[in-house]
Each structure stands twice: as structure tokens, then as C-alpha cells.
Amino acid sequence: MPHPRFTLVRNTVxxxxxxxxxxxxxxxxxxxxxxxxxxxxxxxxxxxxxxxxAIEITGGRFWKPFxxxxxxxAAPGTTTDPYQYRPPIDLSRPKIRKxxxxxxxxxxxxxxxWRNSTYFQDDDAPQMSTPPAGFKGVMTRAQWKGAIxxxxxxxxxxxxxxxxxxxxxxxxxxxxxxxxxTFFDFTRKAGGHIAATEFLNEPTFAAQGAAPTGYDEAAFxxxxxxxxxxxxxxxxxxxxxxxxxxxxxxPMIVGMPMPKMLSTEKMLQASGPVFDAFxxxxxxxxxxxxxxxxxxxxxxxxxPAYLDRNPDTEAFYAKLRDTYLPGKQIWLTxxxxxxxxxxxxxxxxxxxxxxADQLGSLARRDVQTVMVNTLASSDYGLxxxxxxxxxxxxxxxxxxKRLMGTxxxxxxxxxxxxxxxxxxxxxxVQGGVSVVALNIDKDAxxxxxxxxxxxxxxxxxxxxxxxxxxxxxxxQAGEDxxxxxxxxxxxxxxxxxxxxxxxxxxxxxxxxxAACRGK
Numbered sequence: 254m255p256h257p258r259f260t261l262v263r264n265t266v267x268x269x270x271x272x273x274x275x276x277x278x279x280x281x282x283x284x285x286x287x288x289x290x291x292x293x294x295x296x297x298x299x300x301x302x303x304x305x306x307a308i309e310i311t312g313g314r315f316w317k318p319f320x321x322x323x324x325x326x327a328a329p330g331t332t333t334d335p336y337q338y339r340p341p342i343d344l345s346r347p348k349i350r351k352x353x354x355x356x357x358x359x360x361x362x363x364x365x366x367w368r369n370s371t372y373f374q375d376d377d378a379p380q381m382s383t384p385p386a387g388f389k390g391v392m393t394r395a396q397w398k399g400a401i402x403x404x405x406x407x408x409x410x411x412x413x414x415x416x417x418x419x420x421x422x423x424x425x426x427x428x429x430x431x432x433x434x435t436f437f438d439f440t441r442k443a444g445g446h447i448a449a450t451e452f453l454n455e456p457t458f459a460a461q462g463a464a465p466t467g468y469d470e471a472a473f474x475x476x477x478x479x480x481x482x483x484x485x486x487x488x489x490x491x492x493x494x495x496x497x498x499x500x501x502x503x504p505m506i507v508g509m510p511m512p513k514m515l516s517t518e519k520m521l522q523a524s525g526p527v528f529d530a531f532x533x534x535x536x537x538x539x540x541x542x543x544x545x546x547x548x549x550x551x552x553x554x555x556x557p558a559y560l561d562r563n564p565d566t567e568a569f570y571a572k573l574r575d576t577y578l579p580g581k582q583i584w585l586t587x588x589x590x591x592x593x594x595x596x597x598x599x600x601x602x603x604x605x606x607x608x609a610d611q612l613g614s615l616a617r618r619d620v621q622t623v624m625v626n627t628l629a630s631s632d633y634g635l636x637x638x639x640x641x642x643x644x645x646x647x648x649x650x651x652x653x654k655r656l657m658g659t660x661x662x663x664x665x666x667x668x669x670x671x672x673x674x675x676x677x678x679x680x681x682v683q684g685g686v687s688v689v690a691l692n693i694d695k696d697a698x699x700x701x702x703x704x705x706x707x708x709x710x711x712x713x714x715x716x717x718x719x720x721x722x723x724x725x726x727x728x729q730a731g732e733d734x735x736x737x738x739x740x741x742x743x744x745x746x747x748x749x750x751x752x753x754x755x756x757x758x759x760x761x762x763x764x765x766x767a768a769c770r771g772k
Contacts (some may be wrong), residue, residue, distance in 0.1 A: 257658055276548045277399065282748070283667060283674065285530065285703040287686035287764035290676055290758030294661035297408065297519065301612065301650050302360035303353070303635060304587055304626040305342065307368035307601040310390045310400055311380075312341040315630040316594025318543065318638070335542040339630070340394055341640075345572045348641045351734030353628060355651055357408025363400055363585055364622045365453050370463035373397070375435040379437035379754035387420025388462060394439055403444035410448035410710040411440075412586065412624070414497070416471050417453040418463040419478065426465055429614050430483045437487050449492035451532055451586065452480045457514045470515055471690030474523035492529045493585060499534035502569025503562050505592060506539050506547055517570070530582040530621070531574040536592035537562040537607060540632075543593040544722035551598045555606055555693045555754065557670045563607070564614040582621045589626040595633030602645045602721060606693055609756050611744060616661045625650070641734070643722040645713065647726045649756070651707060655688045655739065656680055660768060663690060670750070672699045678769035679760050686764040692751040699751040701759075709743030709747065709758040716754060 268693050308315050317337035342605060344350070353359075373389035374381060381391045415421075415433040423429050440447055448495075453459075453476075459468040477495060484493055498517040537559065540547035543642035553559055567583070574583050590607060612623060623648070629636040635647040643651075657677040664676035671694040679685030689743075692699045695716070712722045721728045724742050731737075741760065751757055 282700045287761045290662035292768035293663045296616050297621040297661050299360045302622050302624040303628040304362045305628050309342040310396050311390050314338050319597045342397050348734035350406050352448050353407040359409045360412045361404045361409035361687040362412040364414040366454050366462045369453050373436045398443045401443050406585045412449045414451040442610035447491050449494050451494045451497040452477050457500050462468045470519040470523050473520050473658045477524050495528040498530045531578050532568040532584045532586045534587040535566045537593045540591040540593035540596050554603050560610045562567040563611040584621050585623045587626050594631035599632040600644045601717045603716040605645045605649045608646050643730050648721045684765045684770050686761045686766050688759045690757050692755050700748050702748045705746045706744045706759040706761045708744040709741045711756040
């Protein structure tokens with residue numbers, strides 16, 4: 254996560270009736286026909302993935318969690334110091350390994366703004382107390398080896414970026430390969446493999462990300478071309494991701510002036526088609542850590558306009574992809590509830606609606622992977638950083654991984670702005686279909702009619718609760734990270750009620766969908 258930086262389409266009843274896979278009445282009841290849902294996209298098996306920030310690996314000052322109370326405050330506040338020091342994260346703990354392993358297969362991205370200026374200490378000595386000139390942090394061999402071993406243990410493929418700060422530059426200011434080469438060479442020696450990499454984290458905010466003074470689009474283009482030459486010689490099988498931009502398309506805070514930033518379009522015009530896949534980042538808002546009372550209040554979260562920030566941002570970057578990298582995949586390599594470590598309610602049930610809608614809407618748009626920031630740090634972590642206990646977003650990720658396959662289906666339009674429906678082929682079941690329905694109305698039920706299914710309804714005692722309920726029972730991991738049995742309830746064919754403020758997965762094992770029968 255970087256340092257501070259600064260439409261709804263309403264479907265008509267007629268459009269719903271015209272869809273092959275859904276019918277709608279004037280009362281908003283929806284009839285789903287899973288057998289006839291057509292394939293619209295395909296995502297990576299590692300669609301739901303996570304970040305472990307480089308500064309977590311090295312130790313350092315990262316976003317300080319908000320003080321915990323019975324409930325997060327309704328009105329955003331500020332903290333005196335937005336950061337707190339953390340020692341290097343211990344990725345050898347059995348609990349974190351077991352919980353992260355439940356998300357396999359996944360990508361584990363080790364990057365972030367601090368990675369831009371992190372020196373790789375290529376020896377076995379203790380961590381330097383002071384970074385070399387031109388760097389702000391130090392990563393040791395032992396620390397990076399710990400990350401490599403963790404990735405192996407949890408079924409994750411590594412994604413990263415490299416240092417680009419003044420310490421990597423020659424007398425002319427040109428980026429040099431020395432640091433990147435020692436990093437890649439040691440990764441191989443340690444038994445690791447970098448599946449994909451960006452050059453630097455978030456070049457649109459280069460000035461905030463330790464880039465040299467005066468860094469512009471032309472400098473970026475020169476650097477990424479040099480890095481491509483290095484990468485294709487050093488690790489040709491590694492996917493070159495870029496540009497890794499953020500902050501364009503949809504303002505994170507409506508009405509707030511943005512700081513000076515680089516233009517992704519100008520960067521791509523200058524660099525040419527050097528990237529193997531297009532990457533971008535998105536946060537739907539900024540934490541009150543960075544913007545104080547201008548931050549979004551939790552009452553605005555369950556609204557179509559807020560949820561649509563994800564697909565609207567993707568649409569902006571997808572247009573640039575189509576223009577400058579046509580035919581290339583698009584990856585979301587960093588995302589979370591709010592930039593600057595998450596809002597006070599990022600760890601609460603209310604955020605699962607944003608997360609579920611993000612996963613559903615971006616899969617339909619053929620985004621290949623969504624990498625959540627972070628696994629276990631600050632308020633937006635999937636796990637509580639002190640106890641490692643799962644938060645609601647973690648449970649949502651587990652349900653998604655277990656039930657939703659990689660083939661994305663057209664669930665058809667819903668007749669109401671407060672009902673959102675997404676469908677995939679059911680994971681591991683030939684011909685089966687999985688549906689997820691979000692009722693974002695806090696006061697009223699919705700209803701679906703569909704064939705016999707298994708039902709998994711997620712609710713909470715309160716929207717700001719950190720307790721997630723599955724079919725009325727709290728979800729809780731064991732002290733060692735063992736997950737409870739996650740089973741659905743049998744639902745007969747016919748109408749199914751969706752409680753207010755709920756997320757419900759349905760698995761239709763015998764749907765007989767031709768697109769879900771495999772080859």
C-alpha cells in the first residue's frame with residue numbers, strides 16, 4: 254500500500270425477461286435457469302490471491318490499526334501517527350500457514366511502495382541497521398527465504414517488483430540491474446520462482462514511491478524497457494506485469510484534488526507494448542488516516558454507487574489496455590477496502606459486500622486475479638495481525654475458492670439495484686453451477702427461484718460486527734488455524750428468500766450446464 258495519495262446501470266424488467274438465464278417479475282423476484290447460463294469469461298485458478306507487503310518481510314513502519322472498540326466509530330476520525338513499527342512477520346507460524354493454505358492455489362505478491370526503495374542484502378549477515386545510500390529499507394536473504402518457503406508451504410506463486418530508487422541508479426540516473434540480478438539469482442538458489450513481476454509499485458505516484466526527482470513518463474518508459482531486456486534474459490518464464498497504476502478513472506474521495514501524478518496513457522504511449530499483461534491497483538476509497546473527516550462513512554458502503562467503483566475503475570484501465578496492449582490479460586495486483594491501511598470497518602462484515610461484488614463483477618470482465626492487501630496486517634488484513642483469527646473477508650474468500658470455478662457465466666440482469674447476482678461453473682463438479690447473490694438492502698428481503706441447490710447464507714449480528722455467520726452459525730477457526738466444516742443447507746427447488754444485508758451462495762450440482770462440462 255502506498256503513502257497517502259490522493260454507474261450504476263439499472264436493468265429494466267424488459268431486459269431481464271429477454272435474458273436466456275433469468276426472468277423477473279414486477280415485484281423483483283428472479284427466476285434463475287442455471288442450465289442455460291452461457292460462458293462469458295475465464296479466470297485464473299489463483300483468482301483470489303493476497304499481498305504480504307515488503308515492509309512486513311523486512312520489518313518497519315506500516316499502517317497503524319485503529320483502536321478497537323465494541324464497534325468502529327460511525328464518524329471517521331484520525332490517528333496522531335498513522336504508522337506503527339512492526340518486526341519482520343513470522344511466516345513460519347503453523348496457524349498463518351494453515352489459514353493461507355486454505356486459499357490455495359493463489360498468488361502471493363510481495364511488493365508495495367516500500368519495495369521501491371528496499372535494498373536486497375545479498376549475504377548471510379544480520380540485517381544492516383542503516384540502508385545504503387539511495388535506499389530506505391533492507392531485506393535480508395533469510396527474510397526473503399522465509400517468504401519463499403511460506404509460498405511453497407501454502408500453494409502460492411510469487412509475484413513481486415524491484416527496487417528503483419536512487420540507490421539503483423548510475424551517475425547518469427539510469428536504472429541498473431545489479432540489485433534486481435542479486436534478488437533473482439538468490440531466489441533461484443533458495444528454491445523459489447517469481448511467477449510474475451511489476452517493475453515498480455504504482456508509477457502514477459512515482460514521487461511518493463521513492464522514484465528519482467523529476468521522474469516522468471519518459472523516464473518510466475526508459476526504465477521498463479531496460480527491465481524487460483533484463484527480465485527476458487534473467488527469467489524469461491516470468492510474466493512481466495505493468496504498468497501497475499492506481500488513482501485514475503474514479504476518484505477515491507469525491508471532490509478531493511489529486512496530487513500531481515503521472516498519466517498511465519502517456520506512460521504506455523512512451524513505453525510501447527513491453528508488458529506481457531496489464532496490471533493495475535484499486536482502492537474504493539481512502540482511509541481517514543490519510544483524509545480525516547473527508548473519508549467515507551460506513552453508512553455509504555451498502556450503495557450501488559460505492560460498489561460500482563470497482564467495475565468503473567476497471568473499465569477505465571481496460572480501455573487503456575485495449576488501446577495499448579490489445580489482447581493481453583488484465584490483473585488486479587493490489588486492492589482492499591481503503592487505501593492507507595483500511596477504514597475502521599474494513600475488518601467488519603459490512604466490507605464483504607464490496608469484496609464479493611468486486612470478485613463477481615471483475616470476473617465477468619475477465620480480470621484474471623484479484624490480490625487482496627493484505628494477508629495479515631492493519632485493518633484491511635484478511636487475518637487479524639495479532640491473533641491471526643480470520644475476519645469476514647477471509648471467510649468470503651474461502652467460500653469463493655471452494656465453490657466458484659474458473660469459468661464465469663452470465664447470470665443475467667437483476668431487476669433491482671440492491672440485488673446483485675453472479676454465477677460461475679461449480680468448482681470440481683462437471684455441469685454444476687454456483688451462484689452468489691448479494692442483497693445490499695438493509696431492510697428488505699429479496700427472492701430467487703432456482704432448482705434444488707445447496708445454500709450458504711452469510712450474515713452477521715450487526716453490519717459492523719467482525720463475526721461472520723454461515724446459515725446462522727458463527728464461523729470460527731481453531732487456535733491452530735483449522736477451519737470448521739463449511740457445509741451448505743439443502744434447498745428445495747423453488748423460491749429462496751434472501752435476508753436483508755446478506756450474501757448467499759447456491760450450488761446447483763445437477764444443473765447440466767454444457768459450458769461447465771469441461772473438455
